[in-house]
Every structure is written in C-alpha cells, then in structure tokens.
Amino acid sequence: MSNTDTIIDIKHLHTGFDGTLIHQDLNLTVTRGEIVAIVGGSGSGKTTLLNCLLMLIEPLKGKIDMFGKNITQGSAQLRQSIRKRWGILFQSGALFSELTVLQNTMLPLQLETRMSLTDCTHIAQLKIAMAGLPASAANKYPAELSGGMIKRAALARAIALDPQLLLLDEPSAGLDPISASALDQLILELRQTMNLTIIIVTHDLDTLLTVPDRIAFLGDKRVLQIGTLKELIHSDIPMIQDYFNNARANRTFKDM
Amino acid sequence: MVTQATTNSVVNALRLDTQGLHCRGEWTVNTLNAMQRLRKTLVLSGPINTIDGTEISQLDSAGAWLLNQLTQQFPQATLILSLQHQALFDLVKRHQEVKVPLKKPVKWPLLARFGLKVWQFFSEMHAYIAFIGELCHFSVLWILKPQRILWQVIWQTVQRTGFDALMIVGLLSFLIGIVLAYQMGGQLQSYGASIYIVNLLGVSVLREFGPLITAIIVAGRSGSAFAASLGTMHVNQEIDALQTLGVSPIERLAMGKILGLIIVLPLLVMWADCTAMLGGLIMAKCQLQINPSVYIQQFHASIGLKQYYLGLIKTPTFAFIIASIGCFQGFRVKGGADSVGTQTTRSVVQAIFLIIMADALFSIVMSAIHV
Known part of the structure; x- marks a missing residue:
C-alpha cells in the first residue's frame, strides 16, 4: 500500500472531555476508494471520532493524517485546504434554515469556485437530482422538507464540490426502508463513478450488509476489530458477538 | 480560485x-x-x-x-x-437537471406592502390578546387550585431575572443618578438654589427614571432571554412534546416566568431608586458641597412617600408587559434558527415600546386624578 493511497491515518488517538477518556490509543487507516463503516454501541465514541476527524474537537494525544498531511499539528492554512476536500452529511442534516435547498447546495460552489451564478445554479440542480430529490424541492426551505428529503438535501450539499472524502453520520437513520436502500445504492454509485472514499457512522444493519467494504467496531475506547462484515460476525470478541448476535441482526445476516 | x-x-x-x-x-x-x-x-x-x-x-x-x-x-x-x-x-x-426557475422575491407595490404590514400588525395584536386571555384563564385556575402553582419556575425566574441582575441594575442606576445630578446641579447652582437638587432628583428618580430604566434593562436582559429560550424549545420540538404530554406550554413555561417577574421587578426598582439617589448624593457633595446629612434631611422633608408609591405602582404593569411579550414572541417562532433571532428582536422592541406607552398612560391618568 503506497502512502498516497492512504486517505486517513489515525495513530494512538486519545480524546476526552472533562476528565473522562473517550478514546484511548485508537488506530484506524482508510485507503482511497474504500467505504469504511464505523459501528459500536451507544456512547462508544463514534460521533466524537467523527468530530475529531472534522477538526471540530482537538484530540488530547495522538496523530491524525488526512490526505497524507498531519492535521493535528498542521497550520491554519493546511487545515483550511483539507476542509475543501471533504463533504459531510450531518446526522440531522444541518441545512442552513434561512436558505432554500438550492441555495444550501450552491453555497459551497459559490465559496470555493468562481463560476457564474447560472453555472452554479445548474451544477447545484444537478447535485440535487443526483441526491434523488425532485426538482420542485429546490426552492423549498429546510423547514418545509420531510426527514428523508432533509437527508438528501444535505447529501446534495455534501457532494456539491465533488469531494474526495465523504463523511456520513447516520445517513439512513430515520428513513423509510425504500428511501434508505435507495440512499445506500446512491452511495455505492457515487463511490464507483466519482472514486470517493466514504466513512459511514451507522446503526443500520441493512446498510452494513450492502455498503461498506470494511467495518471498524468501536468499543473499550478503541477499534476492537476492523474487517469485513463476515469477519466481524464470526469474531470471538464478546462485545462484537453481542452486537451481531441478537434477534434483529440474525434476521438480517442469516445467510452469513 | x-x-x-x-x-x-x-x-x-x-x-x-x-x-x-x-x-x-x-x-x-x-x-x-x-x-x-x-x-x-x-x-x-x-x-x-x-x-x-x-x-x-x-x-x-x-x-x-x-x-x-x-x-x-x-x-x-x-x-x-x-x-x-x-x-x-x-x-x-x-440526472440531467430539470430546469426549475429560481424563485424571485415578489416585489409588491407600496400600497400592498403597507396593507400587508397593517394586516400583520392586527393579526399579531389579535394573537397577543388571545395569549393574554389564556394567561387569565390559567391565573384563575391557579387561584382556585393553588396546588397547580409551579413555585419552582417562579423562584427560578426571581433568581435569574432579579438576584442575578442586581449588579447591572445597581451600577446603571447609580450612573444615571450621577449624570442627572451633574446636569441639573449646574443649572441650579447659577440660581443659588443648589439644595433643590434633592427635590428634583427625588421626584424624577422615584417617579420616572427608576422604574423606566430598570424596566428597559430587564426587557433587554430577561425579556429577550424568555423569547430566545422558548423559541429554541420550539425548534427542538420541546413545545410539541409538552403538548403531547397533555401539558399546556403556556401554563408550564409562561405563567411562572410572568409571575416571577411581577414579583421581582418592584424589588429591583427599589434597589435602583436607592443606588440612583446614592449617585446623586455623591455628586451633590462633590459638585454642590451639600453634606450627605443635609441631603438626607432635605430628601426626608421634601419628598413624600407618595412619590415612591406612584413610581412603584407602575412596575407590575411593566413586568407583565416584559414577560408576556417575551413569552408571546417566543411561542410565535416558526421554523428554524433565523426565526428565533427575529422574534427575540421583536420581543425587545415591542416590550420597550409598550413600556413607554404604558408610562405615558400612567402619567395622563395620574394627572387626571390629581395625584
């Protein structure tokens, strides 16, 4: 594996708030073109790990490399350049409430490129269509959208600049099964055509079955095991066995 | 780039x-x-x-x-x-994009915009009157069934809007006292009537400046906080959650705040009166060489208790205006974060406007009944 193909490299990460340690000596590597899911029980620090990657919180110790550059000690300029290369789908969408869906999607384009307003509008409308939203949703405000449409609008904004790295926080949570599986297909398609690297934080067992190449299981403040779904299901670590060996999981994974 | x-x-x-x-x-x-x-x-x-x-x-x-x-x-x-x-x-x-024309903001003619404003004004007033009606309903309910009273909310409001505001209200009134004494003292000195600074200060502070300044500070400090917190609760669907539990948001959230502020604003005004007169006392000593003992004696002799009461009697009304407008605007939040800001601004502007209107009304009524 050559160094340039490593998109994210987390080494000996320690994070915590107010004296409680959330991650202790966490290691994780993600290579280009890969879809990695992060799973784990409630409170295992999935969202904290994501926030750490997004540079929203500072780690206590350890090193995070992104696109081959150290972001934990990088200059403000370096961090800013990293921020232009990813797209993020927040759990609750985090659309700007005073802007329409179209304006939300256009915002990254207007901030980062010098395209004309018409071109921006066309590209944004294309992204909205790619995210699976009807064209009529473009002029709506986030408050007028359903939960599933908010997710799709947020995805449209996340892919507005064709990012190399897409971070999705619970993309299918709160969606009906049809929308959820359509979203899964969309994620796979985007990866294929746009050569994306994707990190998904999810609880959705069906998503785990179809989307990721590898799954990282968080527990005991670190990555307990990383591997394919099959490897995790047949893992001999008790915590992972509990996660994948219950009535719901057994129904979903009965063929594995 | x-x-x-x-x-x-x-x-x-x-x-x-x-x-x-x-x-x-x-x-x-x-x-x-x-x-x-x-x-x-x-x-x-x-x-x-x-x-x-x-x-x-x-x-x-x-x-x-x-x-x-x-x-x-x-x-x-x-x-x-x-x-x-x-x-x-x-x-x-x-996914070739389907062309949807960008929604352009519609530019209405002047008369239409004026009409819309008037309509909005009256519909908001209508809603506010309905809100006051609900408050009356719950007041009667609380009087009939005192066990329903949410003492915890009331005392929390007293603590947050009263005790926590002592420093800022005290300091600002003290400064107002100094400024008033300084401005009026200069004029009086040229007539050789320095001692009447006490009469002027006493009447203006006790009857007007104390209640008005305090009410405006509290409107900016606590009325806006009511509106913002209720608005954010709406955005988080907490108001909806209360309603589904069969609890009236107005009773649960607004009543305690309004009662708490009605209790605490008169007390804050008393405190403001004291610090403003203290500011005047210090200025009278420095600028007009009036001894503190003389100042207090003159104050005692010339300012009747009536002035004090006439100032205080207005404060429950002011408190009701501040708290009810704050809560009312908080409940009117629709949509997201943007709306919280708009309604908070409206709450402060309307509260201050209504306070000054009410103050004018009090002056008219008081002069009409010769007090």
Whole structure:
C-alpha cells in the first residue's frame, strides 16, 4: 500500500472531555476508494471520532493524517485546504434554515469556485437530482422538507464540490426502508463513478450488509476489530458477538 | 480560485479541428468558469462528427455536466470518453437537471406592502390578546387550585431575572443618578438654589427614571432571554412534546416566568431608586458641597412617600408587559434558527415600546386624578 493511497491515518488517538477518556490509543487507516463503516454501541465514541476527524474537537494525544498531511499539528492554512476536500452529511442534516435547498447546495460552489451564478445554479440542480430529490424541492426551505428529503438535501450539499472524502453520520437513520436502500445504492454509485472514499457512522444493519467494504467496531475506547462484515460476525470478541448476535441482526445476516 | 497556472492549462482544453472537438486537461469545478468562456469563443466552420474526451485527465461531475452541454450543443456529434469517465458522464446525464426557475422575491407595490404590514400588525395584536386571555384563564385556575402553582419556575425566574441582575441594575442606576445630578446641579447652582437638587432628583428618580430604566434593562436582559429560550424549545420540538404530554406550554413555561417577574421587578426598582439617589448624593457633595446629612434631611422633608408609591405602582404593569411579550414572541417562532433571532428582536422592541406607552398612560391618568 503506497502512502498516497492512504486517505486517513489515525495513530494512538486519545480524546476526552472533562476528565473522562473517550478514546484511548485508537488506530484506524482508510485507503482511497474504500467505504469504511464505523459501528459500536451507544456512547462508544463514534460521533466524537467523527468530530475529531472534522477538526471540530482537538484530540488530547495522538496523530491524525488526512490526505497524507498531519492535521493535528498542521497550520491554519493546511487545515483550511483539507476542509475543501471533504463533504459531510450531518446526522440531522444541518441545512442552513434561512436558505432554500438550492441555495444550501450552491453555497459551497459559490465559496470555493468562481463560476457564474447560472453555472452554479445548474451544477447545484444537478447535485440535487443526483441526491434523488425532485426538482420542485429546490426552492423549498429546510423547514418545509420531510426527514428523508432533509437527508438528501444535505447529501446534495455534501457532494456539491465533488469531494474526495465523504463523511456520513447516520445517513439512513430515520428513513423509510425504500428511501434508505435507495440512499445506500446512491452511495455505492457515487463511490464507483466519482472514486470517493466514504466513512459511514451507522446503526443500520441493512446498510452494513450492502455498503461498506470494511467495518471498524468501536468499543473499550478503541477499534476492537476492523474487517469485513463476515469477519466481524464470526469474531470471538464478546462485545462484537453481542452486537451481531441478537434477534434483529440474525434476521438480517442469516445467510452469513 | 482560478490561478494563472490553471488558466494556461485551460487554453488548450477545448480545440476544434477538422476531425472534431478535442477536450483535454482538467475538467472540474475549478476550471469550469474558464471552460465556459472557451466554449463561447468556438467558431464553427462546419458540422462536427466527434467530441473526443479521451485526453481529459481529470473529470468531475461539473466537468461532465459541461460535456453534456456540449453534446446538446452538437447533437449530431458522438462523444468518446475513457471507461472511467464514461460512468460518471452517464450518471450525470441520467440526472440531467430539470430546469426549475429560481424563485424571485415578489416585489409588491407600496400600497400592498403597507396593507400587508397593517394586516400583520392586527393579526399579531389579535394573537397577543388571545395569549393574554389564556394567561387569565390559567391565573384563575391557579387561584382556585393553588396546588397547580409551579413555585419552582417562579423562584427560578426571581433568581435569574432579579438576584442575578442586581449588579447591572445597581451600577446603571447609580450612573444615571450621577449624570442627572451633574446636569441639573449646574443649572441650579447659577440660581443659588443648589439644595433643590434633592427635590428634583427625588421626584424624577422615584417617579420616572427608576422604574423606566430598570424596566428597559430587564426587557433587554430577561425579556429577550424568555423569547430566545422558548423559541429554541420550539425548534427542538420541546413545545410539541409538552403538548403531547397533555401539558399546556403556556401554563408550564409562561405563567411562572410572568409571575416571577411581577414579583421581582418592584424589588429591583427599589434597589435602583436607592443606588440612583446614592449617585446623586455623591455628586451633590462633590459638585454642590451639600453634606450627605443635609441631603438626607432635605430628601426626608421634601419628598413624600407618595412619590415612591406612584413610581412603584407602575412596575407590575411593566413586568407583565416584559414577560408576556417575551413569552408571546417566543411561542410565535416558526421554523428554524433565523426565526428565533427575529422574534427575540421583536420581543425587545415591542416590550420597550409598550413600556413607554404604558408610562405615558400612567402619567395622563395620574394627572387626571390629581395625584
């Protein structure tokens, strides 16, 4: 594996708030073109790990490399350049409430490129269509959208600049099964055509079955095991066995 | 950002020859602007058969969109792309955007806008009166069933809007006392009537400045906080949650705040009166050489208790205005974060406006009944 193909490299990460340690000596590597899911029980620090990657919180110790550059000690300029290369789908969408869906999607384009307003509008409308939203949703405000449409609008904004790295926080949570599986297909398609690297934080067992190449299981403040779904299901670590060996999981994974 | 380097690489990005159109280089969001300019300069000598995109080094969906535009511009030409780029192009083509015109803000004529404002004003007033009606309903309920009273909310409001505001209210009234004494003292001194500073200060502070300044500070400090917190609760669906539990948000959230403020504002005004008179005392000593003992004696002799009561009697009304407007505007939040800001601003503006209106009304009534 050559160094340039490593998109994210987390080494000996320690994070915590107010004296409680959330991650202790966490290691994780993600290579280009890969879809990695992060799973784990409630409170295992999935969202904290994501926030750490997004540079929203500072780690206590350890090193995070992104696109081959150290972001934990990088200059403000370096961090800013990293921020232009990813797209993020927040759990609750985090659309700007005073802007329409179209304006939300256009915002990254207007901030980062010098395209004309018409071109921006066309590209944004294309992204909205790619995210699976009807064209009529473009002029709506986030408050007028359903939960599933908010997710799709947020995805449209996340892919507005064709990012190399897409971070999705619970993309299918709160969606009906049809929308959820359509979203899964969309994620796979985007990866294929746009050569994306994707990190998904999810609880959705069906998503785990179809989307990721590898799954990282968080527990005991670190990555307990990383591997394919099959490897995790047949893992001999008790915590992972509990996660994948219950009535719901057994129904979903009965063929594995 | 289009740097010089990218502009140079763009120059050869789109070339026309006898075989057709040749595309090469980087076709991404960063170069799209320059590409569009190049596309406009294309001069056609005849029909073209192929659009050759095999030399494109980097293609993203914005570039693919532009390629798609080219194929529409030259419908008879065939597009050749590398395998990797073909998939992306197909994806983009499949999601070819449906044109939806951008919603333009409608510009109404002046008369229509005026009418809308008037309509909004009256509908808001209607809603406010309905809100006061609900408050009356719950007041009666609380009087009949005192066990329903939410003492905890009331004391919390007393603590937050009263005790926590002592410093700022005290300091500002003290400064107002100093400024008033300084301004009036100069005038009085030239008439040799320095001692009447006490009469002037006493009447103006006790009857007007104390209650008014305190009410305005509290409107900015606590009325806005009520509106913002209730508005944020609406955004978080907490208000909906209360309603589904069968609890009235007005009783649960507004009543305690309003009662708490009605209790605490008169106390704050007493405190403000004291510090303002203290400021006056210090200024009288420094500027007019009136001894504190003389100042207090004169105050005692010339200012009746009536002035004090006439100032205080207004404060429960002010408190009701501040708290009810704050809560009312908080409940009127619709949608998201933006609306919270708008309604909070409205709550402060309306509260201060109504306080001054009420103060004027009190003055008229008091002079009419000769007190």
